Amino acid sequence: MPTVNVSLTVNGQVQSHAVEPRTLLVHYLRDHCRLTGSHVGCDTTQCGCCTVHLDGRAVKSCTVLAVQAQGAEVTTIEGIGSVEHLHPLQEAFRRHHALQCGYCTPGMVMQGIDIVRRGCARDEVTVRHELEGNLCRCTGYQGIVEAILDYAGSEAGAAKQG
Amino acid sequence: MSNAMVDFDYARPASLAEALRLLRGEPEAKVLAGGQSLLPTMKQRLARPTLLVDVQDLDAMHGISVTDTHVAIGAMTRHAEVASSARVAEALPALAHMARGIAHPQVRHMGTMGGSVAHNDPGADYPAAVLGLGATLHTDRRRIAADAFFTGLFGTALEPGELLLRIEYPRHQRSGYCKLPHPASGLVTTGAWVTRLPDGVRVVINGAAPCVFRHEEAERRLLARFDPASLDGFSQSPQGLNADFHAGVDYRAQLVMVALRRALAMALTH
Numbered sequence: 001m002p003t004v005n006v007s008l009t010v011n012g013q014v015q016s017h018a019v020e021p022r023t024l025l026v027h028y029l030r031d032h033c034r035l036t037g038s039h040v041g042c043d044t045t046q047c048g049c050c051t052v053h054l055d056g057r058a059v060k061s062c063t064v065l066a067v068q069a070q071g072a073e074v075t076t077i078e079g080i081g082s083v084e085h086l087h088p089l090q091e092a093f094r095r096h097h098a099l100q101c102g103y104c105t106p107g108m109v110m111q112g113i114d115i116v117r118r119g120c121a122r123d124e125v126t127v128r129h130e131l132e133g134n135l136c137r138c139t140g141y142q143g144i145v146e147a148i149l150d151y152a153g154s155e156a157g158a159a160k161q162g
Numbered sequence: 163m164s165n166a167m168v169d170f171d172y173a174r175p176a177s178l179a180e181a182l183r184l185l186r187g188e189p190e191a192k193v194l195a196g197g198q199s200l201l202p203t204m205k206q207r208l209a210r211p212t213l214l215v216d217v218q219d220l221d222a223m224h225g226i227s228v229t230d231t232h233v234a235i236g237a238m239t240r241h242a243e244v245a246s247s248a249r250v251a252e253a254l255p256a257l258a259h260m261a262r263g264i265a266h267p268q269v270r271h272m273g274t275m276g277g278s279v280a281h282n283d284p285g286a287d288y289p290a291a292v293l294g295l296g297a298t299l300h301t302d303r304r305r306i307a308a309d310a311f312f313t314g315l316f317g318t319a320l321e322p323g324e325l326l327l328r329i330e331y332p333r334h335q336r337s338g339y340c341k342l343p344h345p346a347s348g349l350v351t352t353g354a355w356v357t358r359l360p361d362g363v364r365v366v367i368n369g370a371a372p373c374v375f376r377h378e379e380a381e382r383r384l385l386a387r388f389d390p391a392s393l394d395g396f397s398q399s400p401q402g403l404n405a406d407f408h409a410g411v412d413y414r415a416q417l418v419m420v421a422l423r424r425a426l427a428m429a430l431t432h
Binding site: 001002004020021022024043044045046048051054057058059060063064065067068070111114115130132133 | 166167168169170171172174194197198201202205214216218242265266267268269271272346347348
């Protein structure tokens, strides 16, 4: 099949690659942009390991065509912090032991940031509902929920001081 | 590289005329809205379109407008937009409630009302609101009443190449919706929508049967008296209901009654 040129901004950098129309956004990111932080856990819209931000909203990149995202801004786990300077939610994950094997963590962090940004990290019950599209098979979610609530609290505190 | 999907051509028309021309010119074309049902279906090769027509740029399919009598919602409106719209919440609280409960947040950011309605999955939420409120479906060529729109399992009155543009709901505030979702997929195992009209009652069941349907017995009983006691002594027949690995016909029949009472309770408190 012929390819189409898909150009989008990933973590602030313009990317442009010729791909088949059927190429999923997650494979565009992993295979063409060489950003392998977004994981393919299920490929069936269930596990949430591939969660990225598309124009500021959390989506499952295994259920979006790369070509659908033509011209969009995408943020992946590589775009929010670095090993030297972790994102505050990544710091919170470390403090709360919110990961074991780490496979689901990129998706959890991207979804967690989205939850807090939408003002939905009000309480434990709400956060658990908001994580319905993300599966973790190690932790039982306790540490993940605590880390997101901790980060939401520090963000709220920073906003008051700011 | 995943090759789950058979490859296809892709077009992203900038105008409605161009979209219709593309759809007319290719018998195996499919409309791509949010893709949250279509792409998984294509991965399983249950659908193999030769052309996807991505309608995300068509102005005629965007926007929410609220008047004193109606709420019109563009077919490309994402579930999250409906869920977070203060105007929808005020005009049709049960519809906003429904939108907040569809699937999970990531799907709500992509999935669209028009996609859900045109796909007519028995496990979808929106068809129950469309039928329950007696909405009017506006396409590129005509208006279709909700009562004539849903024709069967994944079936609608849309003709090949016909594009659903927007859905117009009358503002009947006294509505309630309850779904009992499948715990893993979030799809509707069984749900009920109840609306009290000035001169009638509409009761709709989704998830339980191959196609969303109006429940005439419940409508008759609630028209006589809009009260939970009207449902006493009535039990749903399991005949014709869906059965799958997760829920058999008898269980679904039981869920119809549970969802119906909860939807009624919501309609009574709104």
